[in-house]
Amino acid sequence: MITTLLYSMTGLILFAMGLFTLIIHSHPLRKILAVNVMSTGVFLILVAAAYKPLGLGKIDPVPHAMVLTGIVVSVSVTALALLLACRVQETSNLDLLERRKQEARPKESNQ
Amino acid sequence: MRTEEKIITRSRNRHKRLDAFQRILLLLVICLTTLLGSIIWTMPENPPGLADAVALMQEHSGVKSPVTAVLLNFRGYDTLLEVMVLLLAVIGAWSLAKAHFPQQEREANPVQMGVVRLLVPLMFLVAAYLVWQGSHLAGGAFQGGAILGAAGVLMLVTELPCLRAIPAHPLRIGLVLGPLIFVGVALFCLFLTGDLLGYPEETAGWLILLIEAGCAISIGLTLASLFAGGHPEDERPKNQEQAKGPCKGERP
Numbered sequence: 001m002i003t004t005l006l007y008s009m010t011g012l013i014l015f016a017m018g019l020f021t022l023i024i025h026s027h028p029l030r031k032i033l034a035v036n037v038m039s040t041g042v043f044l045i046l047v048a049a050a051y052k053p054l055g056l057g058k059i060d061p062v063p064h065a066m067v068l069t070g071i072v073v074s075v076s077v078t079a080l081a082l083l084l085a086c087r088v089q090e091t092s093n094l095d096l097l098e099r100r101k102q103e104a105r106p107k108e109s110n111q
Numbered sequence: 112m113r114t115e116e117k118i119i120t121r122s123r124n125r126h127k128r129l130d131a132f133q134r135i136l137l138l139l140v141i142c143l144t145t146l147l148g149s150i151i152w153t154m155p156e157n158p159p160g161l162a163d164a165v166a167l168m169q170e171h172s173g174v175k176s177p178v179t180a181v182l183l184n185f186r187g188y189d190t191l192l193e194v195m196v197l198l199l200a201v202i203g204a205w206s207l208a209k210a211h212f213p214q215q216e217r218e219a220n221p222v223q224m225g226v227v228r229l230l231v232p233l234m235f236l237v238a239a240y241l242v243w244q245g246s247h248l249a250g251g252a253f254q255g256g257a258i259l260g261a262a263g264v265l266m267l268v269t270e271l272p273c274l275r276a277i278p279a280h281p282l283r284i285g286l287v288l289g290p291l292i293f294v295g296v297a298l299f300c301l302f303l304t305g306d307l308l309g310y311p312e313e314t315a316g317w318l319i320l321l322i323e324a325g326c327a328i329s330i331g332l333t334l335a336s337l338f339a340g341g342h343p344e345d346e347r348p349k350n351q352e353q354a355k356g357p358c359k360g361e362r363p
Contacts (some may be wrong), residue, residue, distance in 0.1 A: 001156060008151045016144040024133050045151070055304045056321070060160035061177035065186060068178065068253050069193045072330060076200035079337035 004048045011044030028085035032078060039074045043067045133332035173315025175247040182251065183319045186309040191297060194290050194326055197333045201286055205342035212274070219269055227269050242327045246316060252289070252326035259331025264338045279343045282332065289329030293322050 018038030022031055050063040116350065129137065165177050172180035182190050219227075238255040244252030266274060296318050297308045304311055310318050 005151070009148060012144060012147055012151060015147075016140050020137060020140045023136055049154075049158070051303075052157075052162075056157070058162040058166055058177070060162045061165050061181045062161045062186070064178045065181040067192075068182065068251075069190060072253050072257065072334075073193055073196055076197050076333060076337055079340070080200045080203050083204050083340060087207050 003053070004051050007048035007051070008045050011041040011048065014038070014041030014044065016041075022090060028081075028088060032081045035061060035081075036074065036078055039070070046070075150313025171311065171312055171315075172247070173310060173317075174319055176245060176249065176251075178249065179251050179319065179323075180247045182253075183322060184308075184310065184315065187297075191290075191293050191308070192294055194329070197330060198286065198290050201333050201336055204337055204340065208341035210336075210339040210341035210343060212270075219271070223269055227265060227271070231262050231265060234258050234265070238262070238327060238331065242323050243320075245323055246320060252323040253330060255323070255327035256330025257334065259327060259339070260334025264332060267335065267338055269312035277343075282343065283338070285332045286336070289322075292309055294323035296322055 018034045018036075018041060022034035022038065025031060025034070046063040046067050050060040052059050059066050162177075165181060168185065169175070172184040174180050174184070197339060238258040241250040241258065242252060242255040243250075245254070278349060296310075300309050300311070300318075301307045
């Protein structure tokens with residue numbers, strides 16, 4: 001049981017870290033990465049929930065099937081999200097890092 | 112140089128200092144984590160799960176692997192929709208951008224070429240084996256498709272010149288092959304047994320293998336074209352897709 005608990009808690013911490021990052025950061029790339037970390041945590045919890053030690057009955061195949069398809073879907077969703085983020089970057093001309101540098105520069109000269 | 116460093120450290124410090132909103136948010140996230148953690152902690156020792164229900168119906172599913180049975184028989188509708196999601200992702204990606212392929216046809220590194228020549232046929236073989244193995248062991252369309260996709264990515268990063276010679280039409284057909292076979296089998300079963308994806312018991316194994324083979328090709332092509340990051344050019348098809356066989360022979 002300790003194995004299940006260990007993996008579930010790791011997944012939970014990954015999920016929480018991803019959720020926090022998803023909300024506080026505004027850059028699309030960070031958001032996409034955060035969602036990926038969150039989904040990894042969810043997969044970890046699902047696989048851990050299906051785990052049974054050897055000899056204590058069969059492993060539940062339903063969460064495994066869900067994770068299996070989920071991984072492929074999350075990869076394709078990430079690719080689409082990255083393309084959308086690139087598109088936003090191109091069309092809106094809003095490079096956040098550049099803007100931050102420009103914001104920081106006048107303060108630098110004032111001091 | 113020093114000002115750059117200062118800016119970087121300053122922005123880093125700004126990231127580290129949390130304002131009031133972020134502190135409240137952090138508190139909320141910690142509360143949520145504790146709540147979820149306590150739920151996981153108090154989960155029953157041996158949850159009943161669906162393992163017994165799956166094992167009970169296993170011999171009627173036509174395959175010996177429980178995961179494949181769940182994927183393509185018991186929850187086949189779910190998998191059908193997931194394959195459609197993959198297709199939608201490619202359509203979305205193709206409508207957003209055009210894949211750009213570097214113009215210069217430089218010679219690839221011989222070591223890299225050697226690795227590609229060794230690995231890519233092996234990857235195709237492993238993918239085919241995984242699809243075949245899916246009926247009785249761990250394996251199946253998604254694993255095989257992932258390896259096919261990896262082979263495509265390997266060829267894309269090697270920038271094989273023959274990749275740009277692949278026309279768009281076969282690629283489109285390859286992308287919809289899996290979903291089409293899946294829908295076709297589903298409708299066939301609807302016509303035959305009255306249930307969508309309710310396979311007749313004696314042919315279930317073969318129908319599942321057919322779906323898996325088609326889906327593996329489509330998933331592999333999907334992942335590789337998502338990596339290519341856009342639609343191929345239609346006039347002069349310089350598609351970066353996974354090349355089938357003859358591609359490897361035509362290196363100078």
